[in-house]
Amino acid sequence: MIEAKQIAVTFNAGTPMETPAMRGIDLLIPEGDFVTVIGSNGAGKSTFLNALAGELRPDSGSILIDNQDVTAWPTAKRAGLVARVFQDPLGGSCANLTIEENMALANARGKRRGFGASVGSTLRKEFRERISRLNLGLENRLGDRMELLSGGQRQAVSLLMASMQPMKILLLDEHTAALDPKTAAQVLELTRELVGERGLTTMMVTHSMRQALDIGNRTVMLHEGRVVLDVAGDERKGLKVEDLLHMFEKVRGEEIDDDALLLG
């Protein structure tokens, strides 16, 4: 269970550039929930995700994972509890390391690293088996550098890497945004499979309202650093993208002119 309590972050506080990115976000994510998060640019989606991951320490508020306060834990310490897939396909892996070396890095997430070989024959066999399930023909390319893969292949491998070790929450940061529509759909399908099969607690940030409603069991909308909408269950099932837009306008009392929310 993930609990965010009154999280606030202000960038460049005390300067003319002062930007409040989060103004007190409260969110409770019970185990097994798959939450999709939407919001326009600057709504605080990425900041919230970074705060959960540990890359950014909130000015105030606290983050609890299974009732343990992790607010002060840096990313590396939190890695045993949090797995993450980045938006940039280059961001989630090491381009000039091989696929199997990248998988070995992820396989040691949250564990103590030693002086033993990073990729032994047992591990290589396990990696081959895991990667063959992606049906991308990568099982015979474990020794290839990551940079030789396409963006979609990299995101698929990144997802696989994120799911290799147990976690309390999986953070997906617009992980299909940089892909073409067809590849994005494939990666999304893979996300659905992996999350469903393992019952992972997941938070997915997306730019697309359709995606936000199609996947997961709960949708949260952020606006100007606050939660303005939180729908789940039957209320969410009947929702269409248009309804979401109307609700958004109602809550905010203003017109939306951000195309990015309508498209995709």
Add this chain to the structure above:
Amino acid sequence: MSQIAFLGAIEVGLLFALVALGVYLSFRILQFPDLTVDGSFPLGAAVCASMIVTGSDPYIASIAAALAGACAGIVTAWLNVRLKILHLLASILTMIALYSINLRIMGRPNVALLGETTVFSPLENFGTPTYIVLPIALAVLVFVLKLALDWFLNSEIGLAMRATGVNPRMARAQGINTNRYIIGGMALSNALVALAGALFAQSQGAADVTLGVGVIVVGLAAVIGGEAIMNTAAVWRATFACIIGSIVYRLAVAGALNADMLGLKAQDLNLITAVLVTLAMVLPGVRMPFRKKGRGQ
């Protein structure tokens, strides 16, 4: 080039191969441009020579030199990761500080080791001239250290160190404390460089506070030169390229200095080095991570 000059170039090339391995660790693995080397090389020489003249065992003195180098690396890394000083500047600060420290350690600008027992002394009893035995002994040592480094970089900890250099954000997300790995890597890098300094002082018969001038460029010349002539995709190839690069560089310098028609003298060494490094970096088809556009573009 005479046989002695040739073997002399090989010998110095092998000694500086240790510097090249250290520079490879900082520049390539950690992507940390580290000029500490110009200070940690004479630091190793100073510590080792001072200990030997006061009666210490030369092996212990050499190990102490490596440890002193590790401390220098830790200082630079600490300035960078804890005090957030730009890596290049942090390393220059340590380098400058080490100049004074090296003078303090030796108590004077240089320490002669003539007549002292060094790690190379046992080689004199072989019957074969030392200018032949010494390069062979050094080659064995350098290859043992190269294999140890290969093993380390392919271990879980070594892989984490490589990830720290390539993609620190991803590394942190995998639970890698990148600051700790930068400190450890810089310690290892400068330990290798200081060990090279210690061995250099012992083979040349003296430690001098000015030994360090341009060591970083020589190390870079070896790393970049090695990459220019060899495929460095795998770690064991890259470390091998460092050694070959260092030897080729020394042979090229010896060749240039020996070619009478060029009219070059020993004082032109640093100029030749700068020209060679520049050539290696602009040669087409070479990986050029130090040029403005960045790696492989």
